[in-house]
Amino acid sequence: MKAIISEKYGSPDLLKLREVITPTPKKNQVLVRVHASSINFGNLVLLTGNPLPARLAFGLRKPKYVIPGGDMAGIVEAKGEDVTQFQVGDEVYGDLSSSGWGTFAEYVVVDENQIALKPSNLSFSEAAAVPMAASTALQALRDKGKIQAGQEVLIHGASGGVGTFAVQIAKAFGAKVTAVVSTQNVNIARSLGADHVIDYKMENFQNLEQTYDLIVGVNGSQSIATYKRKLKDNGAFIHVGGANRQMYQTMMRGPWLSIFGKKKFITFLQRHNQKDLVCLKELIEEGKVRPVIDRSYALSEISEAFRYFEKGHSKGKVVITI
Structure with a gap:
Protein backbone atom coordinates (compact mmCIF):
# COMPACT_ATOMS: atom_id res chain seq x y z
CA MET A 1 0.00 0.00 0.00
CA LYS A 2 0.99 3.65 -0.34
CA ALA A 3 1.73 5.54 2.86
CA ILE A 4 3.34 8.75 4.07
CA ILE A 5 6.51 8.03 6.05
CA SER A 6 8.20 10.36 8.56
CA GLU A 7 11.50 8.89 9.80
CA LYS A 8 12.92 11.90 11.65
CA TYR A 9 11.70 15.14 13.18
CA GLY A 10 11.74 18.21 11.00
CA SER A 11 9.87 20.12 8.32
CA PRO A 12 7.04 18.93 6.04
CA ASP A 13 9.63 18.39 3.30
CA LEU A 14 10.75 15.24 5.13
CA LEU A 15 7.42 13.49 4.51
CA LYS A 16 7.81 10.81 1.83
CA LEU A 17 5.24 8.80 -0.12
CA ARG A 18 6.35 5.15 -0.16
CA GLU A 19 5.14 1.60 -0.71
CA VAL A 20 4.87 -0.38 2.54
CA ILE A 21 3.34 -3.71 3.55
CA THR A 22 -0.43 -3.68 4.06
CA PRO A 23 -1.16 -4.56 7.71
CA THR A 24 -3.15 -7.63 8.74
CA PRO A 25 -5.84 -7.33 11.45
CA LYS A 26 -5.50 -9.27 14.71
CA LYS A 27 -8.43 -11.04 16.35
CA ASN A 28 -9.98 -7.88 17.79
CA GLN A 29 -9.05 -5.55 14.93
CA VAL A 30 -10.51 -4.43 11.64
CA LEU A 31 -8.69 -3.51 8.44
CA VAL A 32 -9.99 -0.20 7.10
CA ARG A 33 -9.45 1.12 3.60
CA VAL A 34 -8.85 4.79 4.36
CA HIS A 35 -10.70 7.24 2.13
CA ALA A 36 -9.69 10.42 3.94
CA SER A 37 -7.74 11.79 6.90
CA SER A 38 -7.12 15.29 8.25
CA ILE A 39 -4.43 17.38 9.91
CA ASN A 40 -4.52 18.41 13.56
CA PHE A 41 -2.03 20.12 15.85
CA GLY A 42 -1.03 16.69 17.16
CA ASN A 43 0.11 15.71 13.66
CA LEU A 44 2.32 18.79 13.55
CA VAL A 45 3.83 17.90 16.93
CA LEU A 46 4.55 14.37 15.72
CA LEU A 47 6.16 15.76 12.56
CA THR A 48 8.38 18.40 14.19
CA GLY A 49 8.99 16.95 17.65
CA ASN A 50 8.02 20.30 19.21
CA PRO A 51 7.32 21.22 21.93
CA LEU A 52 10.15 19.07 23.25
CA PRO A 53 8.22 17.49 26.17
CA ALA A 54 6.04 15.76 23.57
CA ARG A 55 8.99 13.59 22.62
CA LEU A 56 8.53 11.65 25.86
CA ALA A 57 5.44 10.18 24.20
CA PHE A 58 6.41 10.34 20.54
CA GLY A 59 10.09 9.31 20.68
CA LEU A 60 13.15 11.15 21.97
CA ARG A 61 15.37 11.17 18.86
CA LYS A 62 13.02 10.15 16.09
CA PRO A 63 9.28 9.54 15.72
CA LYS A 64 7.99 6.35 17.28
CA TYR A 65 5.09 6.40 14.80
CA VAL A 66 6.42 6.66 11.25
CA ILE A 67 3.00 7.08 9.56
CA PRO A 68 1.75 10.20 11.36
CA GLY A 69 -1.96 10.39 10.48
CA GLY A 70 -4.51 10.26 13.32
CA ASP A 71 -8.01 10.96 11.97
CA MET A 72 -9.58 8.67 9.39
CA ALA A 73 -12.79 7.74 7.61
CA GLY A 74 -13.12 4.67 5.43
CA ILE A 75 -14.64 1.25 4.82
CA VAL A 76 -14.05 -1.99 6.74
CA GLU A 77 -12.28 -4.37 4.33
CA ALA A 78 -11.60 -7.29 6.71
CA LYS A 79 -12.02 -8.13 10.38
CA GLY A 80 -10.51 -10.38 13.01
CA GLU A 81 -12.44 -13.40 14.27
CA ASP A 82 -13.32 -11.77 17.62
CA VAL A 83 -14.75 -8.56 16.14
CA THR A 84 -18.47 -8.18 16.89
CA GLN A 85 -19.27 -4.49 16.38
CA PHE A 86 -18.55 -4.16 12.66
CA GLN A 87 -19.05 -6.00 9.40
CA VAL A 88 -17.09 -5.89 6.17
CA GLY A 89 -18.44 -2.97 4.15
CA ASP A 90 -19.30 -0.77 7.15
CA GLU A 91 -18.42 2.91 6.77
CA VAL A 92 -16.48 3.98 9.86
CA TYR A 93 -14.49 6.87 11.31
CA GLY A 94 -12.14 7.39 14.21
CA ASP A 95 -9.05 8.88 15.82
CA LEU A 96 -6.01 6.60 16.06
CA SER A 97 -3.76 9.03 17.95
CA SER A 98 -3.92 6.84 21.05
CA SER A 99 -3.64 3.55 19.18
CA GLY A 100 -0.64 3.75 16.89
CA TRP A 101 -1.54 6.56 14.45
CA GLY A 102 -0.98 5.43 10.83
CA THR A 103 -3.86 6.94 8.84
CA PHE A 104 -1.85 8.76 6.16
CA ALA A 105 -2.02 5.50 4.24
CA GLU A 106 -4.33 3.49 2.02
CA TYR A 107 -5.05 0.95 4.78
CA VAL A 108 -4.88 0.86 8.57
CA VAL A 109 -5.67 -1.72 11.24
CA VAL A 110 -7.39 -0.63 14.43
CA ASP A 111 -9.05 -2.19 17.50
CA GLU A 112 -12.80 -2.24 17.04
CA ASN A 113 -13.38 -0.17 20.20
CA GLN A 114 -11.42 2.77 18.74
CA ILE A 115 -13.83 3.54 15.90
CA ALA A 116 -17.55 4.07 15.27
CA LEU A 117 -19.95 4.06 12.36
CA LYS A 118 -19.51 7.17 10.22
CA PRO A 119 -22.24 9.82 10.37
CA SER A 120 -24.60 8.88 7.55
CA ASN A 121 -25.02 12.45 6.32
CA LEU A 122 -21.29 13.13 5.82
CA SER A 123 -18.94 12.22 3.00
CA PHE A 124 -15.71 10.43 3.89
CA SER A 125 -13.78 13.70 3.60
CA GLU A 126 -16.21 15.48 5.91
CA ALA A 127 -16.20 12.62 8.43
CA ALA A 128 -12.39 12.53 8.51
CA ALA A 129 -12.43 16.16 9.66
CA VAL A 130 -14.37 15.32 12.81
CA PRO A 131 -12.76 12.87 15.28
CA MET A 132 -9.81 14.57 16.96
CA PHE A 268 -5.91 19.14 29.23
CA LEU A 269 -5.11 16.71 26.43
CA GLN A 270 -7.91 15.11 24.49
CA ARG A 271 -8.40 11.40 25.19
CA HIS A 272 -10.00 9.50 22.36
CA ASN A 273 -12.90 7.18 23.15
CA GLN A 274 -15.61 5.44 21.16
CA LYS A 275 -18.50 6.89 23.19
CA ASP A 276 -17.58 10.42 22.11
CA LEU A 277 -17.51 9.36 18.46
CA VAL A 278 -21.06 8.00 18.87
CA CYS A 279 -22.15 11.22 20.63
CA LEU A 280 -20.69 13.33 17.82
CA LYS A 281 -22.33 11.10 15.21
CA GLU A 282 -25.71 11.78 16.82
CA LEU A 283 -25.13 15.55 16.98
CA ILE A 284 -24.08 15.58 13.33
CA GLU A 285 -27.02 13.47 12.13
CA GLU A 286 -29.39 15.73 14.11
CA GLY A 287 -27.99 18.70 12.17
CA LYS A 288 -26.54 20.40 15.26
CA VAL A 289 -22.88 20.07 14.27
CA ARG A 290 -21.11 20.06 10.92
CA PRO A 291 -17.45 20.11 9.94
CA VAL A 292 -15.98 23.18 8.26
CA ILE A 293 -13.39 22.25 5.64
CA ASP A 294 -10.94 24.87 4.45
CA ARG A 295 -8.84 22.92 1.95
CA SER A 296 -8.42 19.40 0.66
CA TYR A 297 -5.16 17.84 -0.56
CA ALA A 298 -4.26 14.51 -2.14
CA LEU A 299 -1.96 12.15 -0.24
CA SER A 300 0.87 13.04 -2.63
CA GLU A 301 0.43 16.73 -1.72
CA ILE A 302 0.75 16.23 2.02
CA SER A 303 3.91 18.35 2.43
CA GLU A 304 2.08 21.28 0.88
CA ALA A 305 -0.90 20.60 3.17
CA PHE A 306 1.30 20.73 6.26
CA ARG A 307 3.01 23.92 5.10
CA TYR A 308 -0.40 25.55 4.80
CA PHE A 309 -1.63 24.17 8.13
CA GLU A 310 1.38 25.27 10.15
CA LYS A 311 0.81 28.91 9.14
CA GLY A 312 -2.13 28.77 11.57
CA HIS A 313 -4.71 30.52 9.40
CA SER A 314 -6.90 27.64 8.27
CA LYS A 315 -10.66 28.18 8.45
CA GLY A 316 -11.83 24.89 9.89
CA LYS A 317 -10.07 21.68 8.87
CA VAL A 318 -7.44 20.68 6.30
CA VAL A 319 -8.36 17.29 4.80
CA ILE A 320 -6.19 14.67 3.09
CA THR A 321 -7.95 12.49 0.50
CA ILE A 322 -6.56 9.02 -0.02
Missing part, protein backbone atom coordinates in the same frame (compact mmCIF):
# COMPACT_ATOMS: atom_id res chain seq x y z
CA ALA A 133 -10.91 18.21 16.73
CA ALA A 134 -14.56 17.64 17.60
CA SER A 135 -13.70 15.28 20.48
CA THR A 136 -11.33 17.92 21.86
CA ALA A 137 -14.09 20.54 21.76
CA LEU A 138 -16.63 18.16 23.30
CA GLN A 139 -14.36 17.11 26.16
CA ALA A 140 -13.27 20.70 26.87
CA LEU A 141 -16.85 21.96 27.11
CA ARG A 142 -18.71 19.01 28.61
CA ASP A 143 -16.13 17.17 30.71
CA LYS A 144 -13.76 19.93 31.83
CA GLY A 145 -15.99 22.99 31.60
CA LYS A 146 -19.19 21.31 32.85
CA ILE A 147 -21.17 23.43 30.40
CA GLN A 148 -24.81 24.14 31.23
CA ALA A 149 -27.70 25.55 29.21
CA GLY A 150 -27.99 29.32 29.46
CA GLN A 151 -24.36 29.92 30.38
CA GLU A 152 -22.28 32.64 28.74
CA VAL A 153 -19.43 30.91 26.89
CA LEU A 154 -16.49 32.57 25.12
CA ILE A 155 -14.60 30.63 22.44
CA HIS A 156 -11.28 32.40 21.85
CA GLY A 157 -10.04 31.21 18.46
CA ALA A 158 -13.35 30.06 17.02
CA SER A 159 -12.43 29.68 13.36
CA GLY A 160 -9.98 26.78 13.37
CA GLY A 161 -10.62 23.06 13.57
CA VAL A 162 -11.39 22.81 17.29
CA GLY A 163 -12.93 26.28 17.46
CA THR A 164 -15.55 25.72 14.75
CA PHE A 165 -16.70 22.58 16.52
CA ALA A 166 -16.62 24.27 19.94
CA VAL A 167 -19.03 27.01 18.83
CA GLN A 168 -21.53 24.46 17.52
CA ILE A 169 -21.26 22.04 20.43
CA ALA A 170 -21.68 24.86 22.96
CA LYS A 171 -24.83 25.94 21.11
CA ALA A 172 -26.07 22.34 21.08
CA PHE A 173 -25.78 22.35 24.89
CA GLY A 174 -27.89 25.50 25.04
CA ALA A 175 -25.19 28.03 25.85
CA LYS A 176 -24.97 31.65 24.70
CA VAL A 177 -21.79 31.75 22.64
CA THR A 178 -19.39 34.60 21.95
CA ALA A 179 -16.77 33.80 19.28
CA VAL A 180 -13.45 35.65 19.02
CA VAL A 181 -12.04 35.59 15.47
CA SER A 182 -10.19 37.73 12.95
CA THR A 183 -11.99 39.95 10.44
CA GLN A 184 -11.92 37.40 7.64
CA ASN A 185 -13.62 34.77 9.83
CA VAL A 186 -16.51 36.80 11.25
CA ASN A 187 -19.02 35.38 8.75
CA ILE A 188 -17.93 31.81 9.46
CA ALA A 189 -18.50 32.26 13.19
CA ARG A 190 -21.94 33.74 12.57
CA SER A 191 -22.87 30.93 10.20
CA LEU A 192 -22.04 28.40 12.93
CA GLY A 193 -24.56 29.99 15.29
CA ALA A 194 -22.46 32.25 17.51
CA ASP A 195 -24.70 34.72 19.34
CA HIS A 196 -22.03 37.39 19.37
CA VAL A 197 -18.84 37.67 17.32
CA ILE A 198 -15.84 39.76 18.35
CA ASP A 199 -13.39 40.73 15.62
CA TYR A 200 -10.17 40.92 17.63
CA LYS A 201 -8.61 43.20 15.03
CA MET A 202 -11.34 45.76 15.65
CA GLU A 203 -12.05 45.41 19.37
CA ASN A 204 -10.44 43.79 22.40
CA PHE A 205 -12.78 41.50 24.32
CA GLN A 206 -11.04 42.29 27.61
CA ASN A 207 -12.21 45.92 27.32
CA LEU A 208 -15.87 44.87 27.19
CA GLU A 209 -18.00 44.70 30.33
CA GLN A 210 -19.27 41.19 29.59
CA THR A 211 -17.97 38.33 31.76
CA TYR A 212 -18.33 34.63 31.11
CA ASP A 213 -19.16 31.39 32.88
CA LEU A 214 -16.80 29.43 30.66
CA ILE A 215 -13.90 30.47 28.42
CA VAL A 216 -12.27 28.01 26.04
CA GLY A 217 -8.88 29.19 24.77
CA VAL A 218 -8.40 27.41 21.47
CA ASN A 219 -6.00 29.92 19.98
CA GLY A 220 -4.58 33.20 21.15
CA SER A 221 -1.87 34.81 23.24
CA GLN A 222 -3.81 36.40 26.08
CA SER A 223 -2.37 35.94 29.56
CA ILE A 224 -4.09 33.86 32.19
CA ALA A 225 -4.61 37.09 34.16
CA THR A 226 -6.72 38.45 31.30
CA TYR A 227 -8.97 35.40 31.31
CA LYS A 228 -9.23 35.58 35.09
CA ARG A 229 -10.66 39.09 34.84
CA LYS A 230 -13.23 37.99 32.25
CA LEU A 231 -14.52 35.02 34.23
CA LYS A 232 -17.52 35.17 36.53
CA ASP A 233 -17.17 33.76 40.03
CA ASN A 234 -17.17 29.94 39.82
CA GLY A 235 -16.33 30.22 36.11
CA ALA A 236 -13.70 28.15 34.33
CA PHE A 237 -10.99 28.73 31.73
CA ILE A 238 -10.06 25.68 29.64
CA HIS A 239 -6.78 25.88 27.74
CA VAL A 240 -6.88 23.85 24.54
CA GLY A 241 -4.27 25.54 22.35
CA GLY A 242 -2.53 28.77 21.54
CA ALA A 243 0.76 30.31 22.55
CA ASN A 244 3.12 28.11 24.58
CA ARG A 245 3.37 30.90 27.16
CA GLN A 246 -0.36 30.61 27.76
CA MET A 247 -0.11 26.83 28.11
CA TYR A 248 2.71 27.01 30.66
CA GLN A 249 0.91 29.72 32.63
CA THR A 250 -2.20 27.56 32.85
CA MET A 251 -0.18 24.49 33.83
CA MET A 252 1.95 26.24 36.47
CA ARG A 253 -0.32 28.96 37.88
CA GLY A 254 -3.69 27.42 37.09
CA PRO A 255 -3.75 24.86 39.92
CA TRP A 256 -2.89 27.51 42.54
CA LEU A 257 -5.46 29.96 41.22
CA SER A 258 -8.04 27.17 41.18
CA ILE A 259 -7.32 26.09 44.75
CA PHE A 260 -7.26 29.55 46.31
CA GLY A 261 -9.96 31.24 44.25
CA LYS A 262 -13.48 30.77 42.95
CA LYS A 263 -12.35 30.38 39.33
CA LYS A 264 -10.93 27.27 37.69
CA PHE A 265 -8.01 27.16 35.23
CA ILE A 266 -7.53 23.89 33.40
CA THR A 267 -5.29 22.60 30.62
Whole structure:
Protein backbone atom coordinates (compact mmCIF):
# COMPACT_ATOMS: atom_id res chain seq x y z
CA MET A 1 0.00 0.00 0.00
CA LYS A 2 0.99 3.65 -0.34
CA ALA A 3 1.73 5.54 2.86
CA ILE A 4 3.34 8.75 4.07
CA ILE A 5 6.51 8.03 6.05
CA SER A 6 8.20 10.36 8.56
CA GLU A 7 11.50 8.89 9.80
CA LYS A 8 12.92 11.90 11.65
CA TYR A 9 11.70 15.14 13.18
CA GLY A 10 11.74 18.21 11.00
CA SER A 11 9.87 20.12 8.32
CA PRO A 12 7.04 18.93 6.04
CA ASP A 13 9.63 18.39 3.30
CA LEU A 14 10.75 15.24 5.13
CA LEU A 15 7.42 13.49 4.51
CA LYS A 16 7.81 10.81 1.83
CA LEU A 17 5.24 8.80 -0.12
CA ARG A 18 6.35 5.15 -0.16
CA GLU A 19 5.14 1.60 -0.71
CA VAL A 20 4.87 -0.38 2.54
CA ILE A 21 3.34 -3.71 3.55
CA THR A 22 -0.43 -3.68 4.06
CA PRO A 23 -1.16 -4.56 7.71
CA THR A 24 -3.15 -7.63 8.74
CA PRO A 25 -5.84 -7.33 11.45
CA LYS A 26 -5.50 -9.27 14.71
CA LYS A 27 -8.43 -11.04 16.35
CA ASN A 28 -9.98 -7.88 17.79
CA GLN A 29 -9.05 -5.55 14.93
CA VAL A 30 -10.51 -4.43 11.64
CA LEU A 31 -8.69 -3.51 8.44
CA VAL A 32 -9.99 -0.20 7.10
CA ARG A 33 -9.45 1.12 3.60
CA VAL A 34 -8.85 4.79 4.36
CA HIS A 35 -10.70 7.24 2.13
CA ALA A 36 -9.69 10.42 3.94
CA SER A 37 -7.74 11.79 6.90
CA SER A 38 -7.12 15.29 8.25
CA ILE A 39 -4.43 17.38 9.91
CA ASN A 40 -4.52 18.41 13.56
CA PHE A 41 -2.03 20.12 15.85
CA GLY A 42 -1.03 16.69 17.16
CA ASN A 43 0.11 15.71 13.66
CA LEU A 44 2.32 18.79 13.55
CA VAL A 45 3.83 17.90 16.93
CA LEU A 46 4.55 14.37 15.72
CA LEU A 47 6.16 15.76 12.56
CA THR A 48 8.38 18.40 14.19
CA GLY A 49 8.99 16.95 17.65
CA ASN A 50 8.02 20.30 19.21
CA PRO A 51 7.32 21.22 21.93
CA LEU A 52 10.15 19.07 23.25
CA PRO A 53 8.22 17.49 26.17
CA ALA A 54 6.04 15.76 23.57
CA ARG A 55 8.99 13.59 22.62
CA LEU A 56 8.53 11.65 25.86
CA ALA A 57 5.44 10.18 24.20
CA PHE A 58 6.41 10.34 20.54
CA GLY A 59 10.09 9.31 20.68
CA LEU A 60 13.15 11.15 21.97
CA ARG A 61 15.37 11.17 18.86
CA LYS A 62 13.02 10.15 16.09
CA PRO A 63 9.28 9.54 15.72
CA LYS A 64 7.99 6.35 17.28
CA TYR A 65 5.09 6.40 14.80
CA VAL A 66 6.42 6.66 11.25
CA ILE A 67 3.00 7.08 9.56
CA PRO A 68 1.75 10.20 11.36
CA GLY A 69 -1.96 10.39 10.48
CA GLY A 70 -4.51 10.26 13.32
CA ASP A 71 -8.01 10.96 11.97
CA MET A 72 -9.58 8.67 9.39
CA ALA A 73 -12.79 7.74 7.61
CA GLY A 74 -13.12 4.67 5.43
CA ILE A 75 -14.64 1.25 4.82
CA VAL A 76 -14.05 -1.99 6.74
CA GLU A 77 -12.28 -4.37 4.33
CA ALA A 78 -11.60 -7.29 6.71
CA LYS A 79 -12.02 -8.13 10.38
CA GLY A 80 -10.51 -10.38 13.01
CA GLU A 81 -12.44 -13.40 14.27
CA ASP A 82 -13.32 -11.77 17.62
CA VAL A 83 -14.75 -8.56 16.14
CA THR A 84 -18.47 -8.18 16.89
CA GLN A 85 -19.27 -4.49 16.38
CA PHE A 86 -18.55 -4.16 12.66
CA GLN A 87 -19.05 -6.00 9.40
CA VAL A 88 -17.09 -5.89 6.17
CA GLY A 89 -18.44 -2.97 4.15
CA ASP A 90 -19.30 -0.77 7.15
CA GLU A 91 -18.42 2.91 6.77
CA VAL A 92 -16.48 3.98 9.86
CA TYR A 93 -14.49 6.87 11.31
CA GLY A 94 -12.14 7.39 14.21
CA ASP A 95 -9.05 8.88 15.82
CA LEU A 96 -6.01 6.60 16.06
CA SER A 97 -3.76 9.03 17.95
CA SER A 98 -3.92 6.84 21.05
CA SER A 99 -3.64 3.55 19.18
CA GLY A 100 -0.64 3.75 16.89
CA TRP A 101 -1.54 6.56 14.45
CA GLY A 102 -0.98 5.43 10.83
CA THR A 103 -3.86 6.94 8.84
CA PHE A 104 -1.85 8.76 6.16
CA ALA A 105 -2.02 5.50 4.24
CA GLU A 106 -4.33 3.49 2.02
CA TYR A 107 -5.05 0.95 4.78
CA VAL A 108 -4.88 0.86 8.57
CA VAL A 109 -5.67 -1.72 11.24
CA VAL A 110 -7.39 -0.63 14.43
CA ASP A 111 -9.05 -2.19 17.50
CA GLU A 112 -12.80 -2.24 17.04
CA ASN A 113 -13.38 -0.17 20.20
CA GLN A 114 -11.42 2.77 18.74
CA ILE A 115 -13.83 3.54 15.90
CA ALA A 116 -17.55 4.07 15.27
CA LEU A 117 -19.95 4.06 12.36
CA LYS A 118 -19.51 7.17 10.22
CA PRO A 119 -22.24 9.82 10.37
CA SER A 120 -24.60 8.88 7.55
CA ASN A 121 -25.02 12.45 6.32
CA LEU A 122 -21.29 13.13 5.82
CA SER A 123 -18.94 12.22 3.00
CA PHE A 124 -15.71 10.43 3.89
CA SER A 125 -13.78 13.70 3.60
CA GLU A 126 -16.21 15.48 5.91
CA ALA A 127 -16.20 12.62 8.43
CA ALA A 128 -12.39 12.53 8.51
CA ALA A 129 -12.43 16.16 9.66
CA VAL A 130 -14.37 15.32 12.81
CA PRO A 131 -12.76 12.87 15.28
CA MET A 132 -9.81 14.57 16.96
CA ALA A 133 -10.91 18.21 16.73
CA ALA A 134 -14.56 17.64 17.60
CA SER A 135 -13.70 15.28 20.48
CA THR A 136 -11.33 17.92 21.86
CA ALA A 137 -14.09 20.54 21.76
CA LEU A 138 -16.63 18.16 23.30
CA GLN A 139 -14.36 17.11 26.16
CA ALA A 140 -13.27 20.70 26.87
CA LEU A 141 -16.85 21.96 27.11
CA ARG A 142 -18.71 19.01 28.61
CA ASP A 143 -16.13 17.17 30.71
CA LYS A 144 -13.76 19.93 31.83
CA GLY A 145 -15.99 22.99 31.60
CA LYS A 146 -19.19 21.31 32.85
CA ILE A 147 -21.17 23.43 30.40
CA GLN A 148 -24.81 24.14 31.23
CA ALA A 149 -27.70 25.55 29.21
CA GLY A 150 -27.99 29.32 29.46
CA GLN A 151 -24.36 29.92 30.38
CA GLU A 152 -22.28 32.64 28.74
CA VAL A 153 -19.43 30.91 26.89
CA LEU A 154 -16.49 32.57 25.12
CA ILE A 155 -14.60 30.63 22.44
CA HIS A 156 -11.28 32.40 21.85
CA GLY A 157 -10.04 31.21 18.46
CA ALA A 158 -13.35 30.06 17.02
CA SER A 159 -12.43 29.68 13.36
CA GLY A 160 -9.98 26.78 13.37
CA GLY A 161 -10.62 23.06 13.57
CA VAL A 162 -11.39 22.81 17.29
CA GLY A 163 -12.93 26.28 17.46
CA THR A 164 -15.55 25.72 14.75
CA PHE A 165 -16.70 22.58 16.52
CA ALA A 166 -16.62 24.27 19.94
CA VAL A 167 -19.03 27.01 18.83
CA GLN A 168 -21.53 24.46 17.52
CA ILE A 169 -21.26 22.04 20.43
CA ALA A 170 -21.68 24.86 22.96
CA LYS A 171 -24.83 25.94 21.11
CA ALA A 172 -26.07 22.34 21.08
CA PHE A 173 -25.78 22.35 24.89
CA GLY A 174 -27.89 25.50 25.04
CA ALA A 175 -25.19 28.03 25.85
CA LYS A 176 -24.97 31.65 24.70
CA VAL A 177 -21.79 31.75 22.64
CA THR A 178 -19.39 34.60 21.95
CA ALA A 179 -16.77 33.80 19.28
CA VAL A 180 -13.45 35.65 19.02
CA VAL A 181 -12.04 35.59 15.47
CA SER A 182 -10.19 37.73 12.95
CA THR A 183 -11.99 39.95 10.44
CA GLN A 184 -11.92 37.40 7.64
CA ASN A 185 -13.62 34.77 9.83
CA VAL A 186 -16.51 36.80 11.25
CA ASN A 187 -19.02 35.38 8.75
CA ILE A 188 -17.93 31.81 9.46
CA ALA A 189 -18.50 32.26 13.19
CA ARG A 190 -21.94 33.74 12.57
CA SER A 191 -22.87 30.93 10.20
CA LEU A 192 -22.04 28.40 12.93
CA GLY A 193 -24.56 29.99 15.29
CA ALA A 194 -22.46 32.25 17.51
CA ASP A 195 -24.70 34.72 19.34
CA HIS A 196 -22.03 37.39 19.37
CA VAL A 197 -18.84 37.67 17.32
CA ILE A 198 -15.84 39.76 18.35
CA ASP A 199 -13.39 40.73 15.62
CA TYR A 200 -10.17 40.92 17.63
CA LYS A 201 -8.61 43.20 15.03
CA MET A 202 -11.34 45.76 15.65
CA GLU A 203 -12.05 45.41 19.37
CA ASN A 204 -10.44 43.79 22.40
CA PHE A 205 -12.78 41.50 24.32
CA GLN A 206 -11.04 42.29 27.61
CA ASN A 207 -12.21 45.92 27.32
CA LEU A 208 -15.87 44.87 27.19
CA GLU A 209 -18.00 44.70 30.33
CA GLN A 210 -19.27 41.19 29.59
CA THR A 211 -17.97 38.33 31.76
CA TYR A 212 -18.33 34.63 31.11
CA ASP A 213 -19.16 31.39 32.88
CA LEU A 214 -16.80 29.43 30.66
CA ILE A 215 -13.90 30.47 28.42
CA VAL A 216 -12.27 28.01 26.04
CA GLY A 217 -8.88 29.19 24.77
CA VAL A 218 -8.40 27.41 21.47
CA ASN A 219 -6.00 29.92 19.98
CA GLY A 220 -4.58 33.20 21.15
CA SER A 221 -1.87 34.81 23.24
CA GLN A 222 -3.81 36.40 26.08
CA SER A 223 -2.37 35.94 29.56
CA ILE A 224 -4.09 33.86 32.19
CA ALA A 225 -4.61 37.09 34.16
CA THR A 226 -6.72 38.45 31.30
CA TYR A 227 -8.97 35.40 31.31
CA LYS A 228 -9.23 35.58 35.09
CA ARG A 229 -10.66 39.09 34.84
CA LYS A 230 -13.23 37.99 32.25
CA LEU A 231 -14.52 35.02 34.23
CA LYS A 232 -17.52 35.17 36.53
CA ASP A 233 -17.17 33.76 40.03
CA ASN A 234 -17.17 29.94 39.82
CA GLY A 235 -16.33 30.22 36.11
CA ALA A 236 -13.70 28.15 34.33
CA PHE A 237 -10.99 28.73 31.73
CA ILE A 238 -10.06 25.68 29.64
CA HIS A 239 -6.78 25.88 27.74
CA VAL A 240 -6.88 23.85 24.54
CA GLY A 241 -4.27 25.54 22.35
CA GLY A 242 -2.53 28.77 21.54
CA ALA A 243 0.76 30.31 22.55
CA ASN A 244 3.12 28.11 24.58
CA ARG A 245 3.37 30.90 27.16
CA GLN A 246 -0.36 30.61 27.76
CA MET A 247 -0.11 26.83 28.11
CA TYR A 248 2.71 27.01 30.66
CA GLN A 249 0.91 29.72 32.63
CA THR A 250 -2.20 27.56 32.85
CA MET A 251 -0.18 24.49 33.83
CA MET A 252 1.95 26.24 36.47
CA ARG A 253 -0.32 28.96 37.88
CA GLY A 254 -3.69 27.42 37.09
CA PRO A 255 -3.75 24.86 39.92
CA TRP A 256 -2.89 27.51 42.54
CA LEU A 257 -5.46 29.96 41.22
CA SER A 258 -8.04 27.17 41.18
CA ILE A 259 -7.32 26.09 44.75
CA PHE A 260 -7.26 29.55 46.31
CA GLY A 261 -9.96 31.24 44.25
CA LYS A 262 -13.48 30.77 42.95
CA LYS A 263 -12.35 30.38 39.33
CA LYS A 264 -10.93 27.27 37.69
CA PHE A 265 -8.01 27.16 35.23
CA ILE A 266 -7.53 23.89 33.40
CA THR A 267 -5.29 22.60 30.62
CA PHE A 268 -5.91 19.14 29.23
CA LEU A 269 -5.11 16.71 26.43
CA GLN A 270 -7.91 15.11 24.49
CA ARG A 271 -8.40 11.40 25.19
CA HIS A 272 -10.00 9.50 22.36
CA ASN A 273 -12.90 7.18 23.15
CA GLN A 274 -15.61 5.44 21.16
CA LYS A 275 -18.50 6.89 23.19
CA ASP A 276 -17.58 10.42 22.11
CA LEU A 277 -17.51 9.36 18.46
CA VAL A 278 -21.06 8.00 18.87
CA CYS A 279 -22.15 11.22 20.63
CA LEU A 280 -20.69 13.33 17.82
CA LYS A 281 -22.33 11.10 15.21
CA GLU A 282 -25.71 11.78 16.82
CA LEU A 283 -25.13 15.55 16.98
CA ILE A 284 -24.08 15.58 13.33
CA GLU A 285 -27.02 13.47 12.13
CA GLU A 286 -29.39 15.73 14.11
CA GLY A 287 -27.99 18.70 12.17
CA LYS A 288 -26.54 20.40 15.26
CA VAL A 289 -22.88 20.07 14.27
CA ARG A 290 -21.11 20.06 10.92
CA PRO A 291 -17.45 20.11 9.94
CA VAL A 292 -15.98 23.18 8.26
CA ILE A 293 -13.39 22.25 5.64
CA ASP A 294 -10.94 24.87 4.45
CA ARG A 295 -8.84 22.92 1.95
CA SER A 296 -8.42 19.40 0.66
CA TYR A 297 -5.16 17.84 -0.56
CA ALA A 298 -4.26 14.51 -2.14
CA LEU A 299 -1.96 12.15 -0.24
CA SER A 300 0.87 13.04 -2.63
CA GLU A 301 0.43 16.73 -1.72
CA ILE A 302 0.75 16.23 2.02
CA SER A 303 3.91 18.35 2.43
CA GLU A 304 2.08 21.28 0.88
CA ALA A 305 -0.90 20.60 3.17
CA PHE A 306 1.30 20.73 6.26
CA ARG A 307 3.01 23.92 5.10
CA TYR A 308 -0.40 25.55 4.80
CA PHE A 309 -1.63 24.17 8.13
CA GLU A 310 1.38 25.27 10.15
CA LYS A 311 0.81 28.91 9.14
CA GLY A 312 -2.13 28.77 11.57
CA HIS A 313 -4.71 30.52 9.40
CA SER A 314 -6.90 27.64 8.27
CA LYS A 315 -10.66 28.18 8.45
CA GLY A 316 -11.83 24.89 9.89
CA LYS A 317 -10.07 21.68 8.87
CA VAL A 318 -7.44 20.68 6.30
CA VAL A 319 -8.36 17.29 4.80
CA ILE A 320 -6.19 14.67 3.09
CA THR A 321 -7.95 12.49 0.50
CA ILE A 322 -6.56 9.02 -0.02
